[in-house]
Amino acid sequence: MKVLIRRIPKKEDEQVIIECMEVNSDIKDIRSYVLSKGMELSGITQDQHMERFSLSEVYYFEALDEKVFAYTKERVYEVRMRLYEAEQKYAASHFVRCSKSVVLNLMLLENISPALNGRFFAHMKNGEKLIISRQYAQKMKQIVMGGGRDED
Numbered sequence: 119m120k121v122l123i124r125r126i127p128k129k130e131d132e133q134v135i136i137e138c139m140e141v142n143s144d145i146k147d148i149r150s151y152v153l154s155k156g157m158e159l160s161g162i163t164q165d166q167h168m169e170r171f172s173l174s175e176v177y178y179f180e181a182l183d184e185k186v187f188a189y190t191k192e193r194v195y196e197v198r199m200r201l202y203e204a205e206q207k208y209a210a211s212h213f214v215r216c217s218k219s220v221v222l223n224l225m226l227l228e229n230i231s232p233a234l235n236g237r238f239f240a241h242m243k244n245g246e247k248l249i250i251s252r253q254y255a256q257k258m259k260q261i262v263m264g265g266g267r268d269e270d
Contacts, residue, residue: 143264150211151225157211161188161195171195173211177242178222179204191244216240216258217251230262 126132134152138145157173175190181201188195197204205213205221212224228241230250238250238258250258 147212153211159188159195159197161197163193163195169193169195173208174223174225176213176223177226177244177246178220178248179213181219189246214254214258214261216254217249218253220248222248224261227262230258 136145136148151174155172155174158170159173159176160168160170162168171188171190171193176188177191178189179197179201180187180189186197186199186201186204188197199207201215201219201221205215208221213221214224215221222240222242226243228243230238230240233239233249236252236255238255240248240250240258242248
């Protein structure tokens, strides 16, 4: 496979073109990754500043007390959306629900391991452990082991 990078004069003309013989899961993953890299969100920091950050930096979204928070390596942001909206809107960017209150970024998942009572732990690349509830455990295992996602 060849990879070409060409400089252009205007940011608005940036694009990624994938030429392939077949659109398989690897190509879909590359597409999803590229799309998530350019996507930005706005959120409110703990000291009440509005900041923009990249979707690809988000390890997970969590719903707490009627609010939704996006967790990055450096910060926690309150975002103005419902958890189900994050799940639906960012599904193509490898965000998957793992419990009633958490949607995690599969691109930043290190591994999963068994926990008690049919649950699992999601070990994130930042060292955090999230619970994968029984309700979502089978779906998560299928996704992580391959072949469990319906891509566009």
